[in-house]
Amino acid sequence: VPSNSSSEPGFARDVFVLPRAPGGSDAVYLAGNSLGAQPRPAREALVSAVDEQWAAVGVAGWEECGWWATPQRLGDRVGALVGAAPGQIVVGDSTSVQLFGALIAAARLRPGRTVLLSDAGHFPTDRYLATSVARLTGLTLATAAPDAMAPDAEVAVVAVPAVDFRTGERWDLATITERAHAAGAVVVADLSHAAGVMPVGLDALGVDLAVGCTYKYLNGGPGAPAFAYVAARHHDRLDPPLTGWTGHADPFGMTEAWTPAPGVGRLRVGTPPMLSMLALDGALGVFDDVDLADVRAASLALGDAFLSGLPDAVDVVTPHQHDRRGGHVAVRVPDAGGLCAALARRGVVVDARPPDLLRFGFAAPYVTLDDAATAARELAALL
């Protein structure tokens, strides 16, 4: 349990095991926007799942250990962190799979419309899957920058991220959603680069469907399962394409036809990856009794410390304004890959995105102001 105030950067640092720097000390780990560091409770939950559940209980664990209920139980835990009331989120599968299902289900909420409108600079998987969904559903794919989107009455679905994966720009989901709804479209938001680093307020924004990953700022571990949100007002009409048996109203009835489970449970697909799910369950403990507004303030303070430590000549592509910034800051450099490796040799872990961006992620639970200052200093030295 963190002892510090959650508005203080590094408030839960003693709960985490940080990757090692070349000399053996803790790295300055600023790659939490890609893979979060390991919270000790994630390890504890996983070992418990392996020893006390799978090994000791076996197949009865689906009931006796609560495995069956886990996708929705974890969904409610994630929901508390993204502003979704209980009963609207399931956890499982990968973000790509959840997105595919969400886009088709969203399109089916607006039959007769012809356009799927997606962020032109969306994360690759979002763009590739939008293309595939358009092909399968017969929709036409159109793209625009999120802040330039002007959907009309032909648009069925507006697909946007909360935060740009490269630049770290935070999009104005409130305005995007308002415009989409004014045109009668539904919004599918990708929260991968927002969940756990800032409040999202899905219910309050009126977003229709959302997906996101849990291995970045939620620290669920490599390839931790994704989540999918559907606003309760759509549940009765929701018609998803991935009609797996665990989303059936009576999964062990094994009936002839697929009858969707009531509510968001119909978004469940196959047997969920329980070991990865329970690691996430432990990891989410980091956020118990923590206000995401505090985490956001701490993350912004870290970004500010980093930015103020950079020489003026550095090309920062992330907006400086707090309300337009996500959890990471990106800088444009001549040799992103080489600099990324050089920083790692100096104990500063970041990542590079082609062709020329370095990303610095500010996960407030374990990153300190000293870390942010060190990263700026080392980058300046290398430039």
Place this chain on the structure above:
Amino acid sequence: VPSNSSSEPGFARDVFVLPRAPGGSDAVYLAGNSLGAQPRPAREALVSAVDEQWAAVGVAGWEECGWWATPQRLGDRVGALVGAAPGQIVVGDSTSVQLFGALIAAARLRPGRTVLLSDAGHFPTDRYLATSVARLTGLTLATAAPDAMAPDAEVAVVAVPAVDFRTGERWDLATITERAHAAGAVVVADLSHAAGVMPVGLDALGVDLAVGCTYKYLNGGPGAPAFAYVAARHHDRLDPPLTGWTGHADPFGMTEAWTPAPGVGRLRVGTPPMLSMLALDGALGVFDDVDLADVRAASLALGDAFLSGLPDAVDVVTPHQHDRRGGHVAVRVPDAGGLCAALARRGVVVDARPPDLLRFGFAAPYVTLDDAATAARELAALL
């Protein structure tokens, strides 16, 4: 490492932790057709992944720890157990998701044809997803028993299991595939109830695509990732619907359009659930240097011991003939749920499938002839 011959039932029992019976001793665990018991190397691999990889290495683990290559590395390991030469299998996602992708990709190999022909008694998720795929692709769904299938020139895809999930009947994949190919159709086989308990011989049979799960006889743990096979002759034309970024030819290039990876790598979708994947990696060690023909012989011997211990009056729905039997034996009883619970109280773990079947799974690595005899005796006593 197992010390016994793999043709002997229970040949690797000391490698497994068996679930506990009510008195605290090892259960007679015959639910390996649902969730395999835990091999100790699975635990070791998982703890190593958590401590030495995620915690210590962080995001660099995708390269330094070989995470990125894992879906295809594990695919080759599974391939060795189902008769597939390297480079034709990926591991990841759930069986339901893999099946959805495989059915659409299979249909696209036969453009212009109009029918998806599926086993009428297929596992529910297979039937539900076939319905969804037919709706998305415009195919007409037709059903028949696998041994009664007579595909004609309108049939694009024939979807069958290797073993019936309820009755334990093993279908004749050689004949089914021959008939399908004679009609110009492609075969999608579900190996969930076959992989790890018998040789399958995918390449030799000429099966086109296949999927299967790894948490049954491959002992990968609850919700362990599934696998998907595509015969090499189809790779160049394979056009899957789940166009996630990890199946891209240049995944970190983040290019505008999705360019499929060469070979079976294009079946990768999103970020794979690495902790669950590495548990499976450890679990597969049970089969190192083991001949599946020996495992099959041992499993059949277990089934024979069970069957010979049953009173004549018991209604066995599984064929007695070895070549028509899978890894489990099913009996029809008046109160399957009640009997399942009563057996569990006596330390015999099996499962029930509605409306009236009890299934006894014979996973030869850890089930002994004594276990099989005990199960028959306890069932007889309860009946």
